[in-house]
Amino acid sequence: MDLVEAESMGDLIHAETELQRQQAIKLIQGNASNHYNFLREKLVKSLSYIEAKIDFAEDDLPENVLKEVQASIKQVHKDIKQILEDQKIGEKIRDGFRISIIGDVNAGKSSLLNLLSKREAAIVSEQEGTTRDVIETYLNIDGYPVILADTAGIRKVKNKVEKEGIKKAIKKAKDADLTLVMVDASKKTINKDLKKLINEDCILVFNKSDLSKKPPKNEFKKNNQIFISVKKNKNIDSLIKTIKEKLSKKNF
Secondary structure, X not given: OOHHHHHHHHHHHHOOOHHHHHHHHHHHXXXXXXXXXXXXXXXXXXXXHHHHHHHOOOOOOOOOHHHHHHHHHHHHHHHXXXXXXXXXXXXXXXXXXXXXXXXXXXXXXXXXXXXXXXXXXXXXXXXXXXXXXXXXXXEEEOOEEEXXXXXXXXXXXXXXXXXXXXXXXXHHHHHOOEEEEEEEOOOOXXXXXXXXXXXXXXXXXXXXXXXXXXXXXOOOOOOXXXXXXXXXXXXXXXXXXXXXXXXXXXXX
């Protein structure tokens, strides 16, 4: 057992989701080590050809040797780049994908966090501005390890403490692998400050859809838009499915 396989055994022991287990087993089986050794052998072979060309310059070596060496090295370089990209995804699978919930005050962000985590992780109140600091909980969303963050509601305020909480919310959204922008579906429009944080990559979540037949007017047609009711536990499965689809297509 080499170092990669030994580290993967540790990952398997501590795995909490199916995706983490699958990744650890794949590495334990030696797939990664075999690939690394294969690339090393190709580089050693290329190096031997280059040294032969230098040491025996006067000898008639096949003219296409250097072209073959160049092609081989380019392919190794391409493979290494892909390994590094896969490693980034592997780190996310091991450590957890970061998802932030941002949105209006009293849009149901904390209630959604509690529903998905299946515990009272965040305080829920009808009083606006209850959540002022970031609250994180570790979840297993259909096999995907996720660190879900509940944040302060986005609005203009004078209170210094709440204002600091909103700054943290915005930063958390920017640093997240995926952002759920939560909007109160019973309102007619989306507030201007929240609109600035919506991009094509986030999921627009309209909560309290049971209270409104028409969603707020919005121009974000390119976004994934999900209509849910946390209180009625309505369409939560569709939200989870969309989250999983977005994470599976992520490039890091």
